Amino acid sequence: MQNPFKDIMRLFQGGGGSALGIDFGSSAVKVVQLRKTHGHAVLETYGELAVGPYGNAEIGQSVRLSVARMSEALTDVLRESKVSGRDCGVAIPISSSLVTTIEMPLVDDKQFAQMVPIEARKYIPVPISEVALDWWVIPKENGEVTYPLAGEATAGAPAGTPASEAGKDLKSGRLVDVLLAVIHNDAISNYQSLVKSAGLTSTFYEVEIFSTLRASLSQETKPVMILDMGAATTKLYIVDRGIVKSSHMVNRGSQDITMSISRALNISVKEAELLKRNVGLDMASGRKDIYDIASTTLSYILSEANRVVFNYEKRTGQSLSRIILTGGGVLLKEFYGFAQRFFETEAVMADPFAKVESPAFLDNILKRAGPEFAVAIGLALRKLQELP
């Protein structure tokens, strides 16, 4: 979605000291620029550009672009959104990374730091020298580790919560959970050249899970699920007290609805995308055929989500308090009602713009667009913390 207020938003901009988050989604690149005013995060501008047309595909479709084509798209979205900040943080797609929890015996910090990569090797299908590895010790229970810690994932940085700190109450030799975030070096260097080609400087690359978390969670005391419905895939994260407990990927996304409409009605992908967005699940439109097609894909995705919830609740004995909906796919008309009927757990739309200050007249627009911008906002929020 284009930012219809970009010229007005420009009035709120002020040059240096801005923090930029960039989410290279498979179907659209999204940018959010914030600044700190009197200790508050203030929205300066935001924008989005579909990348399909840069790779012989349509708006809404997921494509794999060369660095050169992606760089064009990035330059265009920065210009169209009137981004002035040069310092950014970038998200790495979950598909180019691995986030998992392993169990390890607690030993002293130094030994522990040496043991993590050795243990991690068992879970990583490529040589450890080819990846950037981050890790955090998660206390088993009643731990003090809260959301911002898990949000600090930085590929390549000397990472890790000191084992002694996270496991203060635990005796040496006891088992602790360790959260691993692994990114392939090739993925990072691709994004590095991309960012550089647009004249930007990136200080961190983080797996998109952590950006989404930062933007979508409030002070949750019970486990929640975050559902991120993108173009080609849907990502499911279970998060407890800010810590990622598990992540799953469903190989269906919003573009599957478009493709099914296109096939069923024998119309172009472009027309099908328009029908999807204009009609969606809105029965009042009189298009039951579109409803049926969309609900088939959605039922598949939401059943998978239900299965993940069920398995988690069964395994841990803890029930989830909410399912937070993010990603462009959840903007489908009447999606919210459909999801609510489908889940036994309460569903809520993510409202990441609520974490930043913005002119009141934009409230409704930002609430609607929010789910799509969760990753970019999460990145900009972290970048903002880095600024003096």
Ligand SMILES: Nc1ncnc2c1ncn2[C@@H]1O[C@H](COP(=O)(O)OP(=O)(O)OP(=O)(O)O)[C@@H](O)[C@H]1O
């Ligand atoms: N208003 C809308 N109604 C219905 N679908 C929409 C709407 N806006 C966007 N979409 C769909 O959402 C998808 C894009 O979502 P999103 O921007 O979250 O994906 P992405 O981040 O590019 O993909 P991924 O996370 O899989 O890499 C597209 O398939 C698009 O058709």
Ligand SMILES: [Mg+2]
């Ligand atoms: Mg995405």
